[in-house]
Amino acid sequence: MFLYAAILFDSSRVEDIDPFIGMVTEEPIRGAAVGPTAGCIIAHQFYALKYGDRFWYENTEGLQAFTDRQLREIRLSSYARLLCDNLANTETVQPYAFMMPQSSPRPRYDSFVEFSRSEKYPMEDGRLPGLSNQRVSCSDYQAIPRLNLNEWRDMIYT
Structure with missing residues (x-):
């Protein structure tokens, strides 16, 4: 047809x-x-x-809006942390969970934020040059940060 x-x-x-x-x-x-x-x-x-969408989490207008500190915490969350916290017997995972783990020399960048300031993302071939995606321990909170819920502790809902 x-x-x-x-x-x-x-x-x-x-x-x-x-x-x-x-x-x-x-x-x-x-x-x-x-x-x-x-x-x-x-x-x-x-x-x-x-x-x-007025409820999109980055929307800064309205009573539902997150504070800057809350948004900073949300942006630290990752799929790798979700896997570590919710899959039994998971001890290691690559920080960028949707990409294959790689073995690379010492990375030029310490974080994805630093990487994205000077590099085009995603690269055409899917690589993250200068950024390591080697598997790390789930207990390494520097590599795979945990969400700090203290930023929501003192919120008053009316």
Whole structure:
């Protein structure tokens, strides 16, 4: 059916291409599952969801807004810490849990924040040059920080 719909139009004019057909036939962006058109639409949708949601955790307006110190604590949390705290018998994990662990020489950067100030992220090939993703102990709170809930202790809800 889709092929029939695409044949009905003169394919020499970009205005006549069905958007769905165009998106599924585009070459994927390197390292992605979709092409540039679908990537742009998905990115725009996530942007609209993030900034259009008054309860988005980074929104600074309203009674539900977090303080700067609370946001700093939230940004320290990671999937690696979630794995360490909730999976039985997990003793080590790589700090960037969604990326493969790597063995690398001494890193140039001590943290992802420092890395992101001077490097483009993510790298096109998915690597984090100068930032180590070697497995570390779950009890190493410097490498995989734990959320400090004391920042919420004195909050008064009205």
